[in-house]
Amino acid sequence: DQQVKQNSPSLSVQEGRISILNCDYTNSMFDYFLWYKKYPAEGPTFLISISSIKDKNEDGRFTVFLNKSAKHLSLHIVPSQPGDSAVYFCAASATYSGAGSYQLTFGKGTKLSVIP
Amino acid sequence: DAGVTQSPTHLIKTRGQHVTLRCSPISGHKSVSWYQQVLGQGPQFIFQYYEKEERGRGNFPDRFSARQFPNYSSELNVNALLLGDSALYLCASSLHAIKNEQFFGPGTRLTVL
Numbered sequence: 001d002q003q004v005k006q007n008s009p010s011l012s013v014q015e016g017r018i019s020i021l022n023c024d025y026t027n028s029m030f031d032y033f034l035w036y037k038k039y040p041a042e043g044p045t046f047l048i049s050i051s052s053i054k055d056k057n058e059d060g061r062f063t064v065f066l067n068k069s070a071k072h073l074s075l076h077i078v079p080s081q082p083g084d085s086a087v088y089f090c091a092a093s094a095t096y097s098g099a100g101s102y103q104l105t106f107g108k109g110t111k112l113s114v115i116p
Numbered sequence: 117d118a119g120v121t122q123s124p125t126h127l128i129k130t131r132g133q134h135v136t137l138r139c140s141p142i143s144g145h146k147s148v149s150w151y152q153q154v155l156g157q158g159p160q161f162i163f164q165y166y167e168k169e170e171r172g173r174g175n176f177p178d179r180f181s182a183r184q185f186p187n188y189s190s191e192l193n194v195n196a197l198l199l200g201d202s203a204l205y206l207c208a209s210s211l212h213a214i215k216n217e218q219f220f221g222p223g224t225r226l227t228v229l
Binding site for chain 2 (some may be wrong): 045
């Protein structure tokens with residue numbers, strides 16, 4: 001039972017255009033969401049996060065949108081750059097699940113290719 | 117500042133053997149979590165430790181165990197290795213136990229033959 005789903009295994013975008021990566025979740029207890037970027041042979045790098053009390057968070061070229069009613073979030077990258085080519089993981093946490101545990105549940109990832 | 121460090125980088129073991137993976141968190145971070153990532157999947161939660169106490173455990177068999185030391189570094193132990201344990205093992209640290217961004221190390225690539 002996959003609680004965090006990234007239905008697009010891959011995405012290709014021209015340099016300078018917008019990249020939109022999507023993520024759906026099923027667990028209503030999730031209240032904190034994160035996006036990570038991963039290059040081959042490296043660990044995931046934290047990009048941006050959003051709490052369920054917000055519907056948008058921006059950090060430079062990266063914006064995350066959260067639609068709680070649809071249980072959907074998206075990451076927008078504008079403008080896309082060749083260095084953004086990587087695998088992007090959506091992750092979620094139920095911070096009040098008890099015992100102070102903070103486990104992240106990840107999607108399978110979307111491979112973004114930005115074409116020069 | 118140094119990020120999360122993990123050792124070794126790569127490891128090859130045979131079925132039935134035991135393995136110990138090590139992790140040093142970012143300075144000042146008190147929480148360490150372990151994740152397993154198999155090819156084509158996202159990282160899957162194994163354990164979280166905070167202040168040397170286990171705070172969470174994922175759906176992994178008892179062959180997996182971990183501990184956190186007074187300096188907040190951590191070890192992940194896997195006994196009786198199976199072929200299916202071949203994966204990238206990631207360690208992540210965070211400042212506190214809850215609602216903090218987790219910062220990942222480069223991982224240890226374990227191959228079980």
